[in-house]
Amino acid sequence: MLVSGRASRAIALAIAFLMLVALVVIAEIGQSGQRQINRIISLSQQRQVLMAELLTELSDAEADQRGFLLTNDDKYLQPYQAARDRIEPTLDQLTDLFRDNDRLLVSVGQRDVARSLRVLVGAKLGELAASLALYNSQGPEQALGLVRTDLGSRTMADIRDAVSRLHTTERDAISVALDRAARLQLVSRALMGGVVLLNIALLILAAALWARQARRRAELTEQLAIENEELERRVRRRTAELSALSSHLQQLSEKEKASLARELHDELGGLLIAVKMDVSWLQKRLPNTNADIQSRFTRVIKVLDDGVDFKRRIVENLRPTLLDNIGLLPAIRWITQETCARAGLRCTEVYPDFDLRLIDDAAIMAFRLVQESLVNVVKHARATDVHVEVAVQGDELMILVQDNGGGIDADRREAVGSHGLATMRHRVRSFGGTFEIECPPEGGTRVRARLPLAAIVQPPAPLAIPSLASAR
DSSP states (O other): HHHHHHHHHHHHHHHHHHHHHHHHHHHHHHHHHHHHHHHHHHHHHHHHHHHHHHHHEEHHHHHHHHHHHHHHOGGHHHHHHHHHHHHHHHHHHHHHOOOOTTTTSSOOOHHHHHHHHHHHHHHHHHHHHHHHHHHHOOHHHHHHHHHSSSSHHHHHHHHHHHHHHHHHHHHHHHHHHHHHHHHHHHHHHHHHHHHHHHHHHHHHHHHHHHHHHHHHHHHHHHHHHHHHHHHHHHHHHHHHHHHHHHOOOOOHHHHHEEEEEEEEIIIIIHHHHHHHHHHHHHHSOOOOHHHHHHHHHHHHHHHHHHHHHHHHHHHHHHOOOHHHOHHHHHHHHHHHHHHHHHHHHHEEEEOOOOOOOOOOHHHHHHHHHHHHHHHIIIIIIIEEEEEEEEETTEEEEEEEEEEESSSHHHHHHTTTHHHHHHHHHHHHHTTOEEEEOOOTTSSSSSEEEEEEHHHHOOOOOOOOOOHHHHOO
16 A cells, blocks of 8 residues: 555656646747747848838939939938938848848748849949939930939839838748747647646546545544544553552551551550659669669660650651641641751741641641651751641632742652652642642742642531430
8 A cells, every 4th residue: 555655656746747847848849939930020020121211212312313413403412322321231231131041031032032122222323323423424414314214213113023022022921920820829729738638637646646545544543543542541541540549558558557656656655654654663662872773764764755755756757646636737737846846947837717627538638748848848958947838718728838948940840750749749639639839939949739628628517306206
């Protein structure tokens, strides 16, 4: 199929090239023939103009010469001499237009008539000059006698006859040129018609090829659309599976952390308290004035207190008891103040005036969002101030953590390796919220999450309706 398509395109290109060559050849033939015909007509018109000028100048010379002979007035000599002076250049120009090397434009008969015309004009000029010479030598009577003979009139008649024959041959030549132009135009039109038909055939072929390729493209597009739809369906299914798996793993992790926190609180906390109580009992029941022994008792009790405090911090980090016992806002306030105090950060906090009763998963999600943001500030931001804000805006819960540190690069905000950010983003999106990380112009990093209240707030508990029995 691919080879057939290439062969079709090669044939179409070859035909298009042949059409272009044919158009160029036709245009060149037409232009060449038209130039030659235009030249024939132009030269013919020039020759006819020169022949008319020649007859006019001969007539003027003859009239002025006879006027001088009849009146003996010198005023006729100057126009006669001027007309005579113009005859020779006019005759030379006419002869040049009938030159021998112009074989395509002048026939043999035309050149013979032109040569005979030159001879007749020379005879006429000689006859005019002879009359004037006879006038000067023998007087006006002898000159007028020569003029009255039919020699001059016959010569002038022969000149007019030669000019008439040349006019006839010129008209015939123009007629032949026009007939040739008509034939050439007919041939050009025929060739042009053939090219047009070939062009129509090529267009039909191109339309057929285009339609076939369009059908192939449509089929391929439809197939690709089906494959893309299937691929998108698989991607959506896999994404949903991965999202559900991630949510399940997070919930499982939170449950394991809660279980571990309870075990540490119950078991390890009980053991440490019991040991502390026994050590305190021994210290009271075994009085000893030895300062070294008393310092050892004091150090053991302090270590036990530190262990209890360390256990408490671990338990609170795993599953804050404030979150389960008091609520979300006290837990966020505690983790914020605890983290900022350990890291030496100045902290500002803004919370709503009322407590937020969120479902368990949403509450731990909000707490982890603040906790993870504060951990990132301590580890990476190199900040000195932290601002934590929780607010209800319309039908959304907004959580904001902002610092004045060095900021975060744009390419790291969506980077694959940023697991902490990816975890926060997934936690927020799993509840239908939006997660944004921005670097404001004044510097630092701003982490903002918006959560729809309808998806995170606990539904109101149903009112208990007393039964009829209890009413009685």
